[in-house]
Amino acid sequence: MRTPFVAGNWKMNKTGEEARLLVSELLPALQPITTVERAICPPFPYLLPLANMLKGSGIGLGAQNMHWEASGAFTGEVAPAMVAEFCQYVILGHSERRAYFHETDEMVNKKVKAALAIGLTPIMCVGETLSENEAGLTAEVVTRQTRLGLAGISAEEVSRVVIAYEPVWAIGTGKAATAQQAQDVHARIIRPVLREMFGETAAQAMRIQYGGSVNSKNAAELFAMPDIDGALVGGASLKAPEFIAIVQAAAEAKK
Numbered sequence: 001m002r003t004p005f006v007a008g009n010w011k012m013n014k015t016g017e018e019a020r021l022l023v024s025e026l027l028p029a030l031q032p033i034t035t036v037e038r039a040i041c042p043p044f045p046y047l048l049p050l051a052n053m054l055k056g057s058g059i060g061l062g063a064q065n066m067h068w069e070a071s072g073a074f075t076g077e078v079a080p081a082m083v084a085e086f087c088q089y090v091i092l093g094h095s096e097r098r099a100y101f102h103e104t105d106e107m108v109n110k111k112v113k114a115a116l117a118i119g120l121t122p123i124m125c126v127g128e129t130l131s132e133n134e135a136g137l138t139a140e141v142v143t144r145q146t147r148l149g150l151a152g153i154s155a156e157e158v159s160r161v162v163i164a165y166e167p168v169w170a171i172g173t174g175k176a177a178t179a180q181q182a183q184d185v186h187a188r189i190i191r192p193v194l195r196e197m198f199g200e201t202a203a204q205a206m207r208i209q210y211g212g213s214v215n216s217k218n219a220a221e222l223f224a225m226p227d228i229d230g231a232l233v234g235g236a237s238l239k240a241p242e243f244i245a246i247v248q249a250a251a252e253a254k255k
Ligand code: PEP
Pocket: 009, 166, 170, 171, 172, 173, 174, 211, 212, 213, 214, 232, 233, 234, 235, 236
């Protein structure tokens, strides 16, 4: 039985004041839902104040990116230990990082290894673009991203990794994958790759989130699928009632 995990990716949104207000709205509603692992991933400058607000709440904090090097002349970058000072999670290889900042599978792999080494839980994003989907390349792309992203990691370590399947065509478009589409990618593509690379025990233990236009209306149907172990939520994580409803849907579906 995998613990469902719902994480909010705030992307580059909210003022500091809005961020604190959102957390103050989330806290009382999310704290009691202990059957679901829940986390928010705000922009870097808000990690310290929000870490203080979340202390002892059971709600986790994540960064949206980090560098793999421990320190040095990397202007504008943030090191694993800096993230680990405030966070339990880090989103890695998000499609926006891959598309706009030219992150490769090799870079994502270095980041996943660095996150594991410092004790962070990496949320590694994979997913095909619309043109890849239309060309029938979903299995090929998702298999490559999963394989290369997790290359050289042991079965013991990898069970701490969370995979987020985020079809790029579903992100921020309001056009989510159907529950069956997502289930098929999780159960027929990603989990078999994990099984082949790390064995049955690790493959069964690993959480695979779905991400892409998840909201309070489609969450229950998605979470009803056996291989959808939670969600990485973008836009809907910026509104307290929406994010709370999604976490509640996970608790309901996975009890
Ligand atoms: C995301 O960017 O991780 C995401 C899933 O975004 P949205 O929910 O807005 O589609």
